Amino acid sequence: MSATLPIPLADAKPKAPRFRVAVYEGAGAELLPPGARTELVCALLAKGFSVSVIRVNGTVSATNSGTLVVLGQFADAKPERAEDGDAIVHFRDIRNKPTAEVVALAEGIRAELNLPKPGGWKPWFPVIDYDRCTNCMQCLSFCLFDVYGIDADKKIQVQNNNKCKTDCPACSRVCPEVAILFPKYKHGPINGDVVSTDDIRRENMKIDISALLGGDIYEALRDRSAKFKSRFNKERDADKALEERTKCLVKIGEKLDIPPEVFASLPSMDQIRTKATEAAAKAQAALNMQDKN
Amino acid sequence: MSIPLRILYCNCSYANVVPKATKEAVLRGLTESGIPFDAVPDLCEMSAQRDPSLHDLTGDDIKIVACYPRAVKWLFHAVGAKLGDGAEVINMRTDSPESILPKLLPEVPA
Numbered sequence: 001m002s003a004t005l006p007i008p009l010a011d012a013k014p015k016a017p018r019f020r021v022a023v024y025e026g027a028g029a030e031l032l033p034p035g036a037r038t039e040l041v042c043a044l045l046a047k048g049f050s051v052s053v054i055r056v057n058g059t060v061s062a063t064n065s066g067t068l069v070v071l072g073q074f075a076d077a078k079p080e081r082a083e084d085g086d087a088i089v090h091f092r093d094i095r096n097k098p099t100a101e102v103v104a105l106a107e108g109i110r111a112e113l114n115l116p117k118p119g120g121w122k123p124w125f126p127v128i129d130y131d132r133c134t135n136c137m138q139c140l141s142f143c144l145f146d147v148y149g150i151d152a153d154k155k156i157q158v159q160n161n162n163k164c165k166t167d168c169p170a171c172s173r174v175c176p177e178v179a180i181l182f183p184k185y186k187h188g189p190i191n192g193d194v195v196s197t198d199d200i201r202r203e204n205m206k207i208d209i210s211a212l213l214g215g216d217i218y219e220a221l222r223d224r225s226a227k228f229k230s231r232f233n234k235e236r237d238a239d240k241a242l243e244e245r246t247k248c249l250v251k252i253g254e255k256l257d258i259p260p261e262v263f264a265s266l267p268s269m270d271q272i273r274t275k276a277t278e279a280a281a282k283a284q285a286a287l288n289m290q291d292k293n
Numbered sequence: 294m295s296i297p298l299r300i301l302y303c304n305c306s307y308a309n310v311v312p313k314a315t316k317e318a319v320l321r322g323l324t325e326s327g328i329p330f331d332a333v334p335d336l337c338e339m340s341a342q343r344d345p346s347l348h349d350l351t352g353d354d355i356k357i358v359a360c361y362p363r364a365v366k367w368l369f370h371a372v373g374a375k376l377g378d379g380a381e382v383i384n385m386r387t388d389s390p391e392s393i394l395p396k397l398l399p400e401v402p403a
Contacts, residue, residue, distance in 0.1 A: 018346050038324040041332060045304045045320075048334050050346055055329040059298055061349040116342075122307050123337035127367045158371065161341050183337050183364035184308040191310070191386070192364025 016115050018066025018087075021106050022052045029072040036099070040071075043103045048118030049110075063087050067113060069106050124184055125161030126171055132179035132195070135290065137283030139171045139180060144266065144275050147171070154286040165262040173256050300330035300397055301350050303359035307335050311360060311385045318390035319358055319397075326398045340368040353377030356397060360386045 021044055025031050032040070037053070044051045052060040065086035070078075071094045078091035090109050094102045110117070126139070126147065135156050140148040148171075149159035169190050172180035178195045189195040253260060266272065302323060305311040323330050331350060333339060336359055339347055350357075351374050359365050362382035369376050376382075383393055 016342065020346065034325045038321050041324050042320065045306060045332055045334050051332045053324065053330050055327055058329040060329050060331050061299060063349065118334060118338055119307060123335060123341045125341055127364065127371055129363060129367050181364050181367060183360060183368060184310050186310060192361030
């Protein structure tokens, strides 16, 4: 790890220990029929298990700690549970067992250990490309959901990825260096595709569009809100005002590919103002610290 | 070609961004070959959960079949794991199974 790169969340602890399932076809075990092997690996992946397929030749990644469930058609009897250094190994003979039953064996061990079942949410969160990031703090200033923070060295980092709004890539739009990725986004370069000169030009244009909307998106929202209130007071036409506001949000959302749910979850205008001020202050403090250093 | 020491396959389970047919063909090619490999449900989720296993899946001697190399590199970095300079990332979002499998399996002609 380069000393110049921030180590993300140095104090962050893993949410669960290592847990892996091995489909074992190495020495002392019979090969599974090809079709059955494919079906088993697919079924295990679908249930959120990391899987190692172990054969006689070659290697897989080591498991030096945590739990390893070894599934195979063993020639000799194996203990149900054994210790291998810091790792706990569970052996299960899967001879003549249908795939669903084998998967249930692994699920049973995971449940016994009270490990979380993966797959409850779409893993949507920003990933920073530190080869491109200039630590300008635009993302920190922009995000109202406290996804970003700064580390001890005042470097930008993703601190609360679970607070990110699913399918919203808005912060990547304000990044002047195209340094924010959402790997599950549909289009490049936000999905991690190579950044071209045209992409940088387009990103700059998007920032200009944002400026045209009134300084930034939140400013635009605030302006619209003020207009909405004004019109509402004059006309007393709640439906018309709501329609106008919806149109505005839809327009901004379409321009920046922001899902309507994100707008629906925005804090109140007062809260936005407070949060934006706090975030800007935090970003400015970090920038000032950089200047001093 | 020589057999890579390790192969890691990402199933990108929790989004429809990698063509399903590509994932299935590559996984089938791997399971039906005689080559050992590691497979994970979703590298993004592992990164989000700060799964310590990501540290086991690094090194110079690994071929990762997943999505864009830039995304994979920084997903690992996000948990403090660094891919080795010799690590190769193969992109299932853009490449076909016919072009991917020969890079992984010695018996499949390019």
